[in-house]
Amino acid sequence: MSHAPVSSWSLIRAAALFCFVLAGLTGLLFRYTMVGGLPQGLDLINIRHAHSHLMAYGWATPILLMLIARHVAFLRRQAGVAPTRAELALRPLIVLAICLGLLAFPLFFFYGYGLVSVAGIRLPPAVVVSAAALICWYGFALCYLQATRRLARDTALILFDLALFFLVLGSLAVWGLAFRRFFPTVDPTGLTHWFLFLFEEGWCLIALVGAAFAALDPGRNPRGNAPFLIVLLVIPLASPLGMDPTELSGTTQALSLSANLLAAMALLSLLFRLLLKVRQKRLLLWVFPLGLLALKALMVMGLCLSGKTELALFQPFRILYLHLLLLGGLTLGTLVASEQRAPGMMPGLPLFQAEVAVFLLALVPLTPIWPGSWLWAGYPTVALVLTAPPVLHGAFALCRFALHGFHTLRCLATATSPVQQFSKLRIRGG
Ligand code: HEM
Numbered sequence: 001m002s003h004a005p006v007s008s009w010s011l012i013r014a015a016a017l018f019c020f021v022l023a024g025l026t027g028l029l030f031r032y033t034m035v036g037g038l039p040q041g042l043d044l045i046n047i048r049h050a051h052s053h054l055m056a057y058g059w060a061t062p063i064l065l066m067l068i069a070r071h072v073a074f075l076r077r078q079a080g081v082a083p084t085r086a087e088l089a090l091r092p093l094i095v096l097a098i099c100l101g102l103l104a105f106p107l108f109f110f111y112g113y114g115l116v117s118v119a120g121i122r123l124p125p126a127v128v129v130s131a132a133a134l135i136c137w138y139g140f141a142l143c144y145l146q147a148t149r150r151l152a153r154d155t156a157l158i159l160f161d162l163a164l165f166f167l168v169l170g171s172l173a174v175w176g177l178a179f180r181r182f183f184p185t186v187d188p189t190g191l192t193h194w195f196l197f198l199f200e201e202g203w204c205l206i207a208l209v210g211a212a213f214a215a216l217d218p219g220r221n222p223r224g225n226a227p228f229l230i231v232l233l234v235i236p237l238a239s240p241l242g243m244d245p246t247e248l249s250g251t252t253q254a255l256s257l258s259a260n261l262l263a264a265m266a267l268l269s270l271l272f273r274l275l276l277k278v279r280q281k282r283l284l285l286w287v288f289p290l291g292l293l294a295l296k297a298l299m300v301m302g303l304c305l306s307g308k309t310e311l312a313l314f315q316p317f318r319i320l321y322l323h324l325l326l327l328g329g330l331t332l333g334t335l336v337a338s339e340q341r342a343p344g345m346m347p348g349l350p351l352f353q354a355e356v357a358v359f360l361l362a363l364v365p366l367t368p369i370w371p372g373s374w375l376w377a378g379y380p381t382v383a384l385v386l387t388a389p390p391v392l393h394g395a396f397a398l399c400r401f402a403l404h405g406f407h408t409l410r411c412l413a414t415a416t417s418p419v420q421q422f423s424k425l426r427i428r429g430g
Pocket of ligand 1: 060319326391
């Protein structure tokens with residue numbers, strides 16, 4: 001088997017992949033409850049929160065932060081700038097972000113957003129740990145600003161600037177929720193929606209497109225893409241999409257629909273440029289994740305043009321849409337990007353893509369598009385079986401990585417001189 005040598009980056013990737021597998025197993029447990037019932041003592045809503053939080057805090061955000069940090073290092077090396085403390089701090093901050101995501105997992109799983117008495121004070125522990133993760137993200141954003149201050153900005157870096165800005169902007173809603181008693185007139189549903197929208201459509205999506213530019217067209221002068229990059233600034237105005245339209249004024253709705261249409265068109269234009277690069281460089285593994293992002297943009301445009309924005313309210317549609325964006329687009333895209341940089345962590349990537357395609361298709365019968373009369377009683381079992389392969393594939397990749405690490409350690413332990421250590425590593429798997 002061919003592997004890159006075990007580096008601290010590959011350990012970080014493995015830790016994030018561990019979060020993906022653990023969160024995926026929790027998702028499968030949720031699906032299992034539709035077949036075998038809810039195991040005693042567990043709460044279905046808490047299971048869902050534990051799944052979505054670990055995917056967001058332990059997998060999606062750290063893997064994007066890692067791709068950002070590696071691109072910053074690449075640009076600084078190219079500019080001949082020596083590493084500074086700000087650049088060196090990016091890596092430990094990603095590790096801390098993963099640790100906090102993992103720590104929040106059991107708290108969400110067992111207590112959800114509930115209060116627990118700690119030393120006589122009643123606190124929501126999962127919320128406290130998640131808030132600490134936000135502070136860690138702010139630390140990353142500050143060090144990123146410092147590390148990229150004097151660099152010439154390529155398209156990827158500008159997209160990362162925007163994405164981190166949206167991440168911080170969206171997170172302000174969480175503080176609004178935490179200190180709600182000081183702002184009694186602010187609507188908590190609106191704040192939650194603001195955070196989720198900016199997290200998914202501002203942070204995850206834009207950082208992913210940035211990672212695709214970093215992988216496919218690094219150093220690209222942003223001037224040619226400037227109009228689309230500027231248009232992406234409307235994303236915060238797009239955020240009312242998915243809220244109850246009866247609670248929004250006509251002006252807010254019109255503004256949100258126009259902003260969504262503009263952002264979707266800008267996204268499609270950037271994706272088109274990326275797909276041209278994919279064809280030129282023959283990196284075909286990018287086609288599926290980028291194609292799914294284009295499908296997502298077309299879905300949003302269709303929704304806005306039909307005026308049926310209330311559809312975005314239905315949970316079953318939301319689950320399909322979210323997994324299209326976060327499993328199909330983000331997970332596949334970040335895996336392709338990181339494998340391109342350092343291959344070996346995720347074996348069988350084309351097969352993994354096929355498994356994700358089946359996963360997404362399996363969600364279609366659970367949406368209202370599918371006539372209820374076509375859904376037979378055994379379908380929840382079929383859905384469970386069809387959604388399991390990406391999780392099992394991730395678990396297999398982790399076991400393989402652990403075996404490789406074990407083998408590397410054994411090599412080092414049995415070698416007598418540094419030269420021998422090096423040659424053993426190169427022969428056996430480096
Ligand atoms: C790896 C395989 C995955 C499995 C088996 C899985 C499974 C599930 C299940 C069963 C649900 C609840 C569905 C419902 O309410 O009917 C769900 C919701 C969700 N999942 Fe996943 N999922 C996976 C991957 C992902 C990824 C990669 C992300 C994000 C990076 C993600 C984010 C979410 C979110 C945000 C929700 C909605 C939570 C809510 O509405 O409270 N999932 N997932």
